[in-house]
Amino acid sequence: MTARRLLTGLVPLLLVTATACGGDGPDRTVTASGKELDRVTLTLNWYPYGEHAPFYYGKQRKIFEKHGIDLTIRAGQGSQKTVQATGAGQSDFGWADTPALLSGVDSGVKARSLGVFLQTTPSSVQFFASENITSPADLTGRTIAGTAGDALSRTFPVFLRKNGLSPSDVTVQNTDPAGKIAAVVSGRTDALLGYASDQGPIMANKAGKKVGYLRFSEHGLNFYSNGLIVGERYLAAEKGVATRMTAAVSEAFAAAERAPGPAVAAMAGASEQLPPEKVLSEQLATTLTLLHTPATRGRPPGVNTEADWRRTIDVFAEAGLVKNPGPVADYWESAAAPKG
Secondary structure (H helix, E strand, O other), X not given: OOOOOXXXXXXXXXEEEEEOOOOOOOOEEEEOOOOEEEEEEEEOOOOOOXXXXXXXXXXXXXXXXXXXXXXXXXXXXXHHHHHHHHHOOOOOEEEEEHHHHHHHHHOOOOEEEEEEOOOOOOEEEEEEHHHOOOOHHHHOOOEEEEOOOOHHHHHHHHHHHHOOOOHHHOEEEEOOHHHHHHHHHXXXXXXEEEEOOOHHHHHXXXXXXXXXXXXHHHOOOOOOOEEEEEEHHHHHHOHHHHHHHHHHHHHHHHHHHHOHHHHHHOOOOXXXXXXXXXXXXXXXXXXXXXXXXXXXXXXXXOOOOHHHHHHHHHHHHHOOOOOOOOOHHHOEOHHHOOOO
16 A cells, blocks of 8 residues: 555544643543543554544544543554554554554563454455465465565465465565565566455456455464554553543444445545545455454453463464563453453
């Protein structure tokens, strides 16, 4: 996805009475009706795309306001940077991939998950349907665009081994994240490693061709993906705000599930180069299929289980992304997580 400038649309009208709290708490604003809100920032994992529609819809429907939150959404530049910024207190909350959180905590970043919302990984190999790739075995001899060191490239060898292949059976061409789609469209690579909720619909729209997927989750490898994170310092000082924020995000995702069309429409103005509405709709539709594991089906978005967390930690320990895996409580603040 090309770099895009985040705009400031969809900010609710508030009376300008915000005051800093001397470092002892968040800034606050007061609505026209006199309700006091905590002003917080959320940094996304990337520039806005369909997966993020629930946040914009939650703002438009005043779900965050209902929970006492005045939310500002910021574009991100990758989950790793979002984890680092949130842990350092440069953003109150972050929306980031769980592997990046695990790796960050492993290296000393002081951040925690408040709940993973994409509980079935969108990680996948993506290609044009004309490539006739229908199973992992069809990847033998192929060249695939990946980004060295990211979670996708680190878990891809695990995916291959679980499907009877060796990493030497394919060639992974190191490619900048923003250049992977162009590599496939131009024919420099046969496929890319990406998220089914992100790159695939964009690639199909750009090329006017049908895109196929080999999803990790459908071929023996599932793990937690994107979720809400917070810095430990902010959590210690503002646990009540964090708890209300997780409840608001859970409610916003549930609302987007019920009304995906209006949720996509709420993204209007979110980015100068926002993907077309059709792409956003496909991205959100895929996102909404990823919200649960068998253990959480039927429960509110963002409700996690310790067993699912343990499996995710084990996957990334095997992939070498986590060198010193700790207990689940080192990564997930269950007390502030969504309930239900």
